[in-house]
Amino acid sequence: MVITPKTSAKEIAQQLKHLRGYQAEKDAIYKAKSAILNEAYGDEVGSFKRLPAYVERLQAADPGTHAVLEVKHGVFERIFVCPGACRLALDKCRHWLAIDATFMKTKYQMRLKLAAGMDGTGSLILLAWALTPGETD
Structure with a gap:
């Protein structure tokens, strides 16, 4: 059985019932799916914690890079x-x-924003990106 972010809890329950004859609780399915996806794609919290090192490496590799990381009280706010x-x-x-911009499908409700230009041949060139808080109430 292959689990992807799009695999629903209902599909997992059906596969478990069909393949193993096992009726799993919904909470157990959600926890297992979360653990599997964290293993495959990495933990979001861990990824946010690595952003300062990411910015440092970008600026070290290319001193012309402009990167701004905002953290308030130890919590990620936004990056450009x-x-x-x-x-x-x-x-x-x-x-x-x-x-x-597009909404990120994560528990943190962030928005990925992109800026692109067009070169002389009509090809798009990604110029900058940002990750910012999504819309709030």
Whole structure:
């Protein structure tokens, strides 16, 4: 049985019943799915904790990189990243800029925001990205 983020608890329960004849509790299924996905994709909290090192490495690898990481009271707030090469590419782009955002399907309700330009051949170039809090009440 392959478990992906799109696999529903109902599908898991049906497979367990069909393959093993086992009727699992919903809570147990959700906990098991969470553990499997954390093992496969990594823990979100752990990923947020590694962001300061990510920013340091980006800036060390390319001093032209502009990266801002905001943390309040030890809790991640937002990050903005524009690699140095992307900053240089902006000068070569047409006078056209696309900005888009999407909701991240995580328990933290963040938004991934992207800025892209268009080069002389009409190809899109990713210029910067940010991860920010999603909409609140």
